[in-house]
Amino acid sequence: xxxxxxxxxxxxxxxxxxxxxxxxxxxxxxxxxxxxxxxxxxxxxxxxxxxxxxxxxxxxxxxxxxxxxxxxxxxxxxxxxxxxxxxxxxxxxxxxxxxxxxxxxxxxxxxxxxxxxxxxxxxxxxxxxxxxxxxxxxxxxxxxxxxxxxxxxxxxxxxxxxxxxxxxxxxxxxxxxxxxxxxxxxxxxxxxxxxxxxxxxxxxxxxxxxxxxxxxx
Amino acid sequence: xxxxxxxxxxxxxxxxxxxxxxxxxxxxxxxxxxxxxxxxxxxxxxxxxxxxxxxxxxxxxxxxxxxxxxxxxxxxxxxxxxxxxxxxxxxxxxxxxxxxxxxxxxxxxxxxxxxxxxxxxxxxxxxxxxxxxxxxxxxxxxxxxxxxxxxxxxxxxxxxxxxxxxxxxxxxxxxxxxxxxxxxxxxxxxxxxxxxxxxxxxxxxxxxxxxxxxxxx
Numbered sequence: 128x129x130x131x132x133x134x135x136x137x138x139x140x141x142x143x144x145x146x147x148x149x150x151x152x153x154x155x156x157x158x159x160x161x162x163x164x165x166x167x168x169x170x171x172x173x174x175x176x177x178x179x180x181x182x183x184x185x186x187x188x189x190x191x192x193x194x195x196x197x198x199x200x201x202x203x204x205x206x207x208x209x210x211x212x213x214x215x216x217x218x219x220x221x222x223x224x225x226x227x228x229x230x231x232x233x234x235x236x237x238x239x240x241x242x243x244x245x246x247x248x249x250x251x252x253x254x255x256x257x258x259x260x261x262x263x264x265x266x267x268x269x270x271x272x273x274x275x276x277x278x279x280x281x282x283x284x285x286x287x288x289x290x291x292x293x294x295x296x297x298x299x300x301x302x303x304x305x306x307x308x309x310x311x312x313x314x315x316x317x318x319x320x321x322x323x324x325x326x327x328x329x330x331x332x333x334x335x336x337x338x339x340x341x342x343x344x
Numbered sequence: 345x346x347x348x349x350x351x352x353x354x355x356x357x358x359x360x361x362x363x364x365x366x367x368x369x370x371x372x373x374x375x376x377x378x379x380x381x382x383x384x385x386x387x388x389x390x391x392x393x394x395x396x397x398x399x400x401x402x403x404x405x406x407x408x409x410x411x412x413x414x415x416x417x418x419x420x421x422x423x424x425x426x427x428x429x430x431x432x433x434x435x436x437x438x439x440x441x442x443x444x445x446x447x448x449x450x451x452x453x454x455x456x457x458x459x460x461x462x463x464x465x466x467x468x469x470x471x472x473x474x475x476x477x478x479x480x481x482x483x484x485x486x487x488x489x490x491x492x493x494x495x496x497x498x499x500x501x502x503x504x505x506x507x508x509x510x511x512x513x514x515x516x517x518x519x520x521x522x523x524x525x526x527x528x529x530x531x532x533x534x535x536x537x538x539x540x541x542x543x544x545x546x547x548x549x550x551x552x553x554x555x556x557x558x559x560x561x
Contacts, residue, residue, distance in 0.1 A: 141523065144392070148358035148496065151389045158391040167384070167395050172368045174375040174394035175361070178384050227524075247524060255460035266528045278524030279365065283497065288530045300533035300543055306358065307444075307465060307495025309534030310527035311483045313505045316517035317526030327518055 128155055128293070131189035131216065133229075134162040134179050135209065137199030140170040141279050142226040143177065146193055149286035152302045153294045161186045163209065171197045177287045183212045188219045191289070195282070196227030202292060203232055215264065222289055224274040224283035233273065234259045243272040248280035248319050249331065263319075282319075345372050345510070348406035348433065350446075351379040351396050352426065353418030357387040358496050359443040360394065363410055366503035369519045370511045378403045380426065388414045395531045408506070412499070413444030413464060420449055422448045427453045439506055441491040443499035450490065459487040463496035465536050466548065480536075497534075500525065536545045 130150055131145050143160075151158045162168045162179035169176050194213065203209045213236040217223050220295045225233050230246040233239050234257035244259040245251070254261040262268060266277045267285045276285035287308070291299035316322035360377070368375045377394035379385045386393050411430065412528050416515055420426045430453040434440050442450050447463040450456050451474035461476040462468070462485045471478040479485060483494045483501045493502035504525070508516035533539035 139365070140361050144357050144361040147392060148356070149390075151391060152492045158389070160392065171377070172364075174368060174397070175364060175377065176397075178393035178395065180391070180393075229493065268532075277526075278522070280500065280523045280525040280527065284528050284530065291530060296531065297543065300531050300539060301547065303529060303531050303533045304536070304539045304543060304547060305495070306497045307534055308497040308527075308529055309483065309494075309538065310497065310525075310529070312520060312525055312527070313484075313501065313502050313508060314513065314517050314520055317524055321519070321526065322517060322521045326514065326521060328519060330518065 128153065128157065128191065129189045130156055130158045130191040130193065131186050131191045132158060132160045133195065133209075133213070134160050134177055134236060135199050136169060137171045138168070138195045138201070139177050139227060139279055140172070141198035142178070142195030142197060142229065142282050143193070145280060145283040146224070146226060146286035148306055149283060149290055149302055150191065150193070150223055152305060153298060159186055159189075165333070167261055172198065174204040175269050183209065187216065189216055190220060191222045192220050192224065194225040194229035196225070196229040196230050196231070196279075200228045200231050204235050214238070220272065221293050222274060223278070224271050224289060226276045226285065227278045230254055230259065230275040231257060233275070239273060242273055243268050244270065244275040246274065246275065256314050345370065345374065345408065346406045347375045347408040347410065348403045348478060349375060349377045349410045350412065350426075351377050351394055352387040352416050353386060354388045354414050355385070355412045356414035356444060356496055357389070357392050357394065359412030359414060359446060359499050360410070362497060362500040363441070363443060363502055363503035366500060366507055366519055367408065367410070369522060370507055370515060376403055376406075384438035388416065400426065402431065406433055407437060408439045409433055409441065410438050411442040411449050412446070413442065413446040413496075414551065416449050417445045423451050428538060429531050431455065437489065439491060439510070440492070441502060443493045443502060444495045446452070447471055447476065447492040448474060450492070458492060459490055460485050461487065461490065461492040462494050463492065475527050
């Protein structure tokens with residue numbers, strides 16, 4: 128099973144690496160990180176670079192496409208070539224998935240029209256504006272072959288869900304145990320429903336940029 | 345605040361990138377990925393490479409040291425130079441932290457003698473054999489300035505804990521909300537206490553390698 132993970136300048140690293148660590152452990156998985164050009168691609172914080180081992184035109188028919196989010200989605204939206212690639216490879220995928228504001232790219236490529244989908248909590252309106260039936264109620268949304276996750280860390284939950292559907296519950300559970308995914312956050316502030324209201328308001332008013340027209344995540 | 349993340353061949357990617365995504369968002373954080381030599385470093389699954397932007401001898405006094413785990417720990421244990429570097433920079437850190445079998449390296453460097461510490465569930469005996477007071481009861485263990493996490497994904501919880509201690513609860517909660525860390529795993533198999541017993545036994549009998557003398561994770 129061939130899995131392609133899209134990289135672009137200023138992607139959010141955990142959006143890509145969280146799901147990678149899960150999906151890459153499915154027996155028979157062959158993962159390729161791909162970007163417009165081969166070589167290192169910097170994430171949004173500037174201090175991390177992941178290597179794209181293949182250029183987009185070398186990756187033509189992945190079974191699974193994973194699109195991370197990040198502030199760099201704005202640049203991709205202005206780059207028809209990457210959106211064209213997403214649309215082209217989607218034609219043959221079994222699963223097309225996104226994390227965080229990566230769903231904005233799927234939507235802009237015309238893949239989410241009318242479909243239920245999610246994104247980072249701060250980008251839900253943008254996702255709706257791009258034609259998707261955006262929902263912030265679920266952490267992972269599956270509509271047909273399109274699987275979208277909420278912000279950043281939600282990609283791990285998405286990947287376990289996909290692993291179960293691709294390889295069965297037992298394999299998914301084995302991977303969960305290998306990566307010891309028994310989360311115990313020391314705070315309960317991971318969603319707008321549980322974080323202090325003043326914090327949510329403060330971030331909404333900030334330059335938090337997860338994609339176009341908003342300014343982190 | 346300078347944060348150094350150690351890389352070495354066959355590290356586990358999420359061990360490094362999970363905490364990075366949290367700690368790197370602390371205001372004023374300056375993160376550097378470092379390895380024996382500058383350049384791309386491949387993780388255990390082979391399909392991911394992170395760039396080391398500095399060689400070890402260029403990183404002399406980080407405030408925070410983060411050591412990920414992975415099958416490659418076996419090679420590091422046989423490489424006195426990396427252990428020497430860990431010991432040297434630890435002398436000036438405020439926090440020295442590890443994820444997964446990364447704690448085996450801290451222990452081998454002589455930093456965990458008699459200290460309470462944890463590691464991946466499959467490596468607890470090895471950690472004890474290296475002189476630490478190994479415990480599998482807690483996902484994150486803090487003893488003095490040494491913070492150690494259980495397997496792979498536990499580094500996210502560790503990093504939130506450290507963020508709170510370094511920058512205060514509100515900053516940690518803000519980062520948690522930005523990365524939307526409200527985990528909802530679709531299975532309850534992330535620990536040996538909750539996974540099906542047959543699965544635990546199967547993985548114990550397998551070549552699961554998180555470090556020396558065991559064979560994944």
